[in-house]
Amino acid sequence: MMIAWIFRASLVLALLAAASAVAQAEVTRIEITSRSDVLGGKAWGARGPYEKLSGTVTFAVDPNNKYNKTIPNIDKAPRDAQGKVEFSSDFFILAPKDHSKANGVAFFEATNRGRKSLLANFARGERDTAPEAQQYGDGSLLKDGFTLVWVGWQFSVAHKPDLLATNLPIAMENGHPVRGKVSSFGIGAPWIVTKPGPTLTLDPDLSRYPPADLNAPDATLTVAQGIYDEPRLIPRDQWQFATLVDGKPVPNAKTIYLKSGFAAGQRYDISYTAQDAPVGGLGYAAVRDLASAIKYRKDMPVSAQYEYIYGASQTGRFLREFLYDGFNADEQGRKTFDVVWAHLSGSARGDFVTPFSTPDGLGIFTGSMFPFSDLKTRDPATGKEDGLLAHMDASVMPKVIYTNTETEYVGGGRAGALVHAALDGKRDLQIPDNVRIYMWASAQHGPASFPPAKGIAQQMGNPNDYYWGMRAIFAGLDGWVRKGAAPPPSRYPKLADGTLVAHDAFKFPAIPGVQSPSIIPAGYRADLGSPLKTPRIPYLNPRVDADGNDIGGVRMPEIEAPLATYTGWNFRSPENGAPTEIVPLTGSFIPFAPTKAERVKNGDPRLSIEERYPNRAAYLAKVRAAAEKLVKERYLLAQDVDPILAHAGMVWDRLTAKS
Numbered sequence: 009m010m011i012a013w014i015f016r017a018s019l020v021l022a023l024l025a026a027a028s029a030v031a032q033a034e035v036t037r038i039e040i041t042s043r044s045d046v047l048g049g050k051a052w053g054a055r056g057p058y059e060k061l062s063g064t065v066t067f068a069v070d071p072n073n074k075y076n077k078t079i080p081n082i083d084k085a086p087r088d089a090q091g092k093v094e095f096s097s098d099f100f101i102l103a104p105k106d107h108s109k110a111n112g113v114a115f116f117e118a119t120n121r122g123r124k125s126l127l128a129n130f131a132r133g134e135r136d137t138a139p140e141a142q143q144y145g146d147g148s149l150l151k152d153g154f155t156l157v158w159v160g161w162q163f164s165v166a167h168k169p170d171l172l173a174t175n176l177p178i179a180m181e182n183g184h185p186v187r188g189k190v191s192s193f194g195i196g197a198p199w200i201v202t203k204p205g206p207t208l209t210l211d212p213d214l215s216r217y218p219p220a221d222l223n224a225p226d227a228t229l230t231v232a233q234g235i236y237d238e239p240r241l242i243p244r245d246q247w248q249f250a251t252l253v254d255g256k257p258v259p260n261a262k263t264i265y266l267k268s269g270f271a272a273g274q275r276y277d278i279s280y281t282a283q284d285a286p287v288g289g290l291g292y293a294a295v296r297d298l299a300s301a302i303k304y305r306k307d308m309p310v311s312a313q314y315e316y317i318y319g320a321s322q323t324g325r326f327l328r329e330f331l332y333d334g335f336n337a338d339e340q341g342r343k344t345f346d347v348v349w350a351h352l353s354g355s356a357r358g359d360f361v362t363p364f365s366t367p368d369g370l371g372i373f374t375g376s377m378f379p380f381s382d383l384k385t386r387d388p389a390t391g392k393e394d395g396l397l398a399h400m401d402a403s404v405m406p407k408v409i410y411t412n413t414e415t416e417y418v419g420g421g422r423a424g425a426l427v428h429a430a431l432d433g434k435r436d437l438q439i440p441d442n443v444r445i446y447m448w449a450s451a452q453h454g455p456a457s458f459p460p461a462k463g464i465a466q467q468m469g470n471p472n473d474y475y476w477g478m479r480a481i482f483a484g485l486d487g488w489v490r491k492g493a494a495p496p497p498s499r500y501p502k503l504a505d506g507t508l509v510a511h512d513a514f515k516f517p518a519i520p521g522v523q524s525p526s527i528i529p530a531g532y533r534a535d536l537g538s539p540l541k542t543p544r545i546p547y548l549n550p551r552v553d554a555d556g557n558d559i560g561g562v563r564m565p566e567i568e569a570p571l572a573t574y575t576g577w578n579f580r581s582p583e584n585g586a587p588t589e590i591v592p593l594t595g596s597f598i599p600f601a602p603t604k605a606e607r608v609k610n611g612d613p614r615l616s617i618e619e620r621y622p623n624r625a626a627y628l629a630k631v632r633a634a635a636e637k638l639v640k641e642r643y644l645l646a647q648d649v650d651p652i653l654a655h656a657g658m659v660w661d662r663l664t665a666k667s
Contacts, residue, residue: 034297034339037066052150055109061101061309068092069293078333079289081179081363084186097160097174097294103310111153114302114312118319118326122171124158129475130482136170155310159298161291162367164216174294176286190217190364191279201270202464202584207251208264213366215262217282222249222259227280233586235539236529273585282364289361292335299345300338314489316347324353325375329360332396337404346489349409352453354422355380376421376545377535382440385431389543408443409485413451414550414558414576419590421531425508425548428500433546436502447500447561448474450574452595459662460597465578470595472574474564476648484642496642499562501550507560511547517556517613522598523579528590555614562643565652568634571617571663573598599663617664624660631656
């Protein structure tokens with residue numbers, strides 16, 4: 009089978025396929041709009057120069073194929089002359105210019121809100137918005153010969169430079185766009201007001217769904233503080249879809265105007281009838297079908313024998329949904345990805361495939377849906393038996409990696425413990441042989457930079473940089489696939505050894521000026537309805553030591569030889585309202601007192617820095633010993649020990665400096 013492959017450069021057009029062959033393909037056309045050498049043709053070791061390819065890939069999927077049946081509303085999507093559903097996505101590829109020097113692995117990333125982070129997360133590079141020369145970091149992924157692939161899947165991503173978007177068809181019924189209810193409930197931070205004001209702008213998800221009627225009387229706006237507080241209905245005549253122009257409200261589908269103004273620290277939720285819902289599940293087909301084409305076809309610009317896919321946070325949940333809905337099998341029933349790595353997802357999935365879904369939602373509470381674990385378990389609330397991997401045929405079963413931080417365990421609906429603990433919260437579960445689970449102890453969702461800032465929180469953000477360990481896990485999974493060598497053993501807190509405990513038995517040290525995490529509520533069963541009426545998720549916390557640092561999981565050197573308490577939670581500051589509410593996805597960095605005298609003066613139960621370490625050299629010796637132990641256990645790479653030591657020295661210098 010050949011593909012229509014178009015390359016545009018200097019107005020040159022090459023068409024390399026017959027139309028009859030195109031009609032049979034899931035990937036029907038690739039238009040490369042930009043092709044250039046990476047950093048002017050720089051050689052990356054024995055792999056030589058790399059090139060960048062970007063453009064648009066067009067798909068045509070069969071709505072009657074059994075592997076597409078899990079795509080809601082696909083039966084309502086417009087069809088082409090062959091009865092296929094056609095759509096397109098942006099793509100970006102980094103590959104050795106000499107394809108023979110590639111290592112045979114295509115490393116995909118499920119893009120988070122259209123952005124690319126593989127180089128930042130695994131090669132210590134800068135984010136994709138930084139100057140290009142800074143994005144490649146230590147160049148390790150390129151020196152090792154990986155082909156890196158990104159393709160747009162998320163319909164709410166804007167078409168902008170450096171973002172990867174998709175163009176999905178609108179669901180239609182009887183010649184009109186399908187209508188349905190949308191709600192902001194549970195989206196999280198965008199709807200918790202930090203600064204008071206008269207208007208709120210709808211988040212990217214909701215702004216994608218215009219109200220069918222701006223003045224519809226059944227549209228509702230409610231206000232509450234905590235997730236379990238009874239919301240108060242704001243009368244319809246007190247608010248409208250409008251923005252202020254010269255102090256007067258003017259109708260606007262993407263902005264809400266409230267006569268009395270929005271108050272800081274309060275949560276506002278809107279619900280209304282919308283239209284123009286894309287067939288969102290086709291985004292999964294885009295990822296699946298590009299992977300299938302690269303793996304099984306000979307007419308693609310790059311090829312691979314093995315394929316891995318990684319997604320973090322939003323796209324970690326995307327990948328759990330990808331597995332559950334059976335997308336690791338292409339339209340011919342062949343396996344696409346050899347490894348699926350869901351990072352920072354907890355046990356949650358996401359609202360990515362349902363009609364009027366909200367993929368940009370933070371999933372703080374809305375991602376909690378049965379099944380939570382891989383193997384089949386029984387839901388005590390409904391009696392249903394199911395598992396994330398329970399419906400997948402062995403021939404398409406990938407190796408699965410789950411990595412989470414303390415943040416995914418503490419509060420909200422991500423309920424990280426339910427990946428490996430029973431839904432009754434009383435026992436550890438059996439983990440399938442093809443799955444590995446790692447928790448980064450005392451880490452927040454994404455490491456804060458150092459020195460950290462407070463932002464809207466009470467404490468400084470948590471800078472525990474577990475991405476050093478992610479590089480080692482990646483090396484382990486690569487050896488698992490290509491060499492058959494077992495990766496590092498799973499390491500996460502367990503009920504059996506007491507490193508995982510029920511929230512009501514969780515004990516945190518009484519640190520002056522630090523609000524107790526005992527008031528953080530559990531998540532609720534979002535798949536069963538309203539938080540005021542449905543069961544809460546069993547609330548299991550990683551147990552902490554006398555300093556407040558996690559005992560279980562992978563303890564990075566700065567946790568094993570600490571200068572501070574590192575947590576996965578943080579509360580809103582009083583000046584920003586609602587100080588008993590957590591800041592989503594944010595942890596805390598609470599330094600030890602430099603001296604015993606200061607510790608005693610403040611009433612801090614944690615030993616001071618001087619009581620722990622006689623000097624800087626002694627401290628760094630402990631950091632090195634902890635790092636080398638992790639290297640031996642394969643949770644760190646040997647090459648990363650010295651940079652970790654350099655960072656530890658910087659933290660020491662800052663926390664012990666005399667003002």
